[in-house]
Amino acid sequence: MRLLLFGAPGVGKGTQAKLLSAKLNIPHISTGDILRQAVKDQTDLGKKADEIMSRGDLVPDEVMIGIIKERLSKTDCSNGFILDGFPRTINQAVQLDKLLADMLIDDIKLINIFADEEEIVKRLNNRRACKVCGHIFALAEIENSNSCPKCNSKDSFYLRDDDKEEVIRKRLNVFRQNTEPVLKHYEKQGKVISINGLGTVEDVNRELMSLLF
Numbered sequence: 391m392r393l394l395l396f397g398a399p400g401v402g403k404g405t406q407a408k409l410l411s412a413k414l415n416i417p418h419i420s421t422g423d424i425l426r427q428a429v430k431d432q433t434d435l436g437k438k439a440d441e442i443m444s445r446g447d448l449v450p451d452e453v454m455i456g457i458i459k460e461r462l463s464k465t466d467c468s469n470g471f472i473l474d475g476f477p478r479t480i481n482q483a484v485q486l487d488k489l490l491a492d493m494l495i496d497d498i499k500l501i502n503i504f505a506d507e508e509e510i511v512k513r514l515n516n517r518r519a520c521k522v523c524g525h526i527f528a529l530a531e532i533e534n535s536n537s538c539p540k541c542n543s544k545d546s547f548y549l550r551d552d553d554k555e556e557v558i559r560k561r562l563n564v565f566r567q568n569t570e571p572v573l574k575h576y577e578k579q580g581k582v583i584s585i586n587g588l589g590t591v592e593d594v595n596r597e598l599m600s601l602l603f
């Protein structure tokens with residue numbers, strides 16, 4: 391099964407990706423991870439991306455597509471893959487379509503995990519990180535405690551900048567503007583499966599599995 395995973399920050403995309411990958415026995419390919427790996431391995435494209443990023447610029451789509459192509463060509467992708475983090479713009483979608491056509495892949499599905507924006511803001515704003523071990527907790531998990539359940543540090547909880555309301559709203563706006571055209575693009579091709587991401591992890595996963603089969 392070949393899947394593109396799509397969803398706003400805070401909808402639990404990463405968690406679902408890991409579960410799907412384990413259940414379907416196909417690799418979870420996060421474009422952030424493979425970019426870091428290519429840089430670390432100093433592949434030709436990795437070197438190029440490294441150079442561009444160290445100037446403070448964004449890695450251009452052509453370079454990213456090359457890195458994705460290398461990853462999707464590996465044998466562990468022969469039965470399928472979950473691509474996470476790409477495409478995020480309409481230009482990336484068009485380039486990815488071209489790549490997949492070149493690779494004779496025509497059976498992709500795009501999983502769109504959506505959620506009410508107010509709920510996303512609430513959910514992220516109700517998280518606290520431990521500044522010692524980095525673990526993230528829901529407020530409800532640490533309600534009556536001032537020590538970290540993971541590392542036992544005292545008074546170590548804080549609200550990460552990424553989880554602050556104004557930062558979340560900005561990221562959601564950017565996401566909405568860039569991704570709506572991507573969604574329409576794949577809807578026109580009849581390839582979108584949409585699912586509400588705000589249930590429990592298990593419920594969302596169960597529904598997702600039933601939509602896929």
Ligand SMILES: [Zn+2]
Nearest residue numbers: 520523538541
């Ligand atoms: Zn801790």
